[in-house]
Amino acid sequence: MRILVVGSGGREHALVRALAESDQESTLFAAPGNPGTAQAATNIGLEATDLDGLADFARAEEIDLTLVGPEQPLVNGIVDRFEAAGIPIVGPTQKAARLEGSKAFADVFMARHDIPTASFRVFEADEYAEASAYLDEVGAPIVVKADGLAGGKGAFVCNTLEAAHDALDQIVQDRAFGAAGDRVVIEEKMDGEEVSVLVLSDGAHYVLLPPSQDHKPIGEGDTGPNTGGMGAFAPAPIVDGALLTEICREIVEPTLQGMQEEGTPYRGVLYCGLMITEEGPKVVEYNCRLGDPEAQVVLPLVDSDLIEIFQNLADGDLRGKSVHTVPGAAACVVLASEGYPVEYETGFEITGVEDAEALPDVSVIHAGTRLTEDARLVTVGGRVLGVTARGDDLSGALDRAYEGVNYIHFDGKTYRRDIGKKGLAHLQTS
Ligand code: AMP
Ligand code: GLY
Secondary structure, eight states: OEEEEEEOSHHHHHHHHHHHTSSSOOEEEEEEOOTTGGGTSEEOSOOTTOHHHHHHHHHHTTOSEEEEOSHHHHHTTHHHHHHHTTOOEESOOTTTTHHHHOHHHHHHHHHHTTOOBOOEEEEEGGGHHHHHHHHHHHOSSEEEEESSOOTTOOEEEESSHHHHHHHHIIIIISOTTGGGGSEEEEEEOOOSEEEEEEEEEESSOEEEOOOBEEOOEEETTTEEEEOSOSEEEESOTTOOHHHHHHHIIIIIHHHHHHHHHTTOOOEEEEEEEEEEETTEEEEEEEESSOOTTHHHHHGGGBOSOHHHHHHHHHTTOOTTOOOOBOSSEEEEEEEEOTTTTTOOOOOOBOBOHHHHHTSTTEEEEESSEEEOTTSOEEEOSSEEEEEEEEESSHHHHHHHHHHHHHHOBOTTOBOOTTTTHHHHHHHHHO
């Protein structure tokens, strides 16, 4: 089996690693990949958004299965492109990927199908005055979002009216997110804990991966600006059996059924970003792909053969399939560059990765790293590495992950020391 993984971050390294552990023999490629994926795959010099180049490569190299990590190629229609050329690929079509590609589309879709989410209004960019008046009418706290993809930076949770107007100005007047700000979505602020539920669907049937929790803000105690994610753990103790049943009944099933009814069945990974509110689970956002860093803690818990699952997904045949998980928990602590997510320097040498990986059940996932010509590993991004560990329970997984963190050094190494604390708190009270 020849498999192509598209993308270059921690999620893609985690995916390559998990595929390499399958019982099935495979030859793996990553485009463009990173020094982590290069350990088990051949990195090829094609960007994730080079749809023509990727399709040509897949055809020439007789790739049996393509898995897409990031949202941009999916929203740009990589699946439509591959399917038209008869090349097997896992993921939603461009139309189905609008669940992530347009927050307005997602909100209106949820309203049509009675899927619980925040109350919202959508404004076109030329309705600035109306949007501004709406902010004044509703008041803070309030959430202001650019409609399109903005690399995770287009959502502003505003605790004051001033901040809300500032967000609106950035999106609509300063065009800080370009065409992603052609529309703006204003939402009620929901309160609660966030949970990530990753679903694999063939359009009609689905299987769930273990629910996980991310840590979005840069600072401990959830302070400071939002990042791509500073750490994660799975399974999430807040999601007990009853809550999971409710999530499936109220959110996952109506979403898949709604997409089917609208003639855009959702095939691929559906990431339901949920807020567990006092009124029950509500959707914060949909993503059309695996989460990052969630993939780093969810994939190591899957005991079933991942290649077979993805193959079933590509064949559109998940009927009667299930995903078995191993006992215990996984945790990931992200090591970032100092200054991330605002401004940071790169090019600092990284040491200690091999020592951390020598610890039992610890793996170091590469996100923003690069090998120099003289084979030194250096930082190249905001999120640099994810130190992931498995343990008998959450506490054990966290201890191991932080032990691994201590071995790794680079100038400006920044991480949160409270990853998983919210999960431990639920275990103590349950
Ligand atoms: P998004 O870009 O929609 O994924 O939002 C990024 C983050 O902003 C989410 O993970 C939440 O932490 C927060 N957020 C977005 N929308 C809301 C909302 N309506 N209420 C509360 N928090 C939100
Ligand atoms: N961890 C959040 C995301 O993948 O969008």
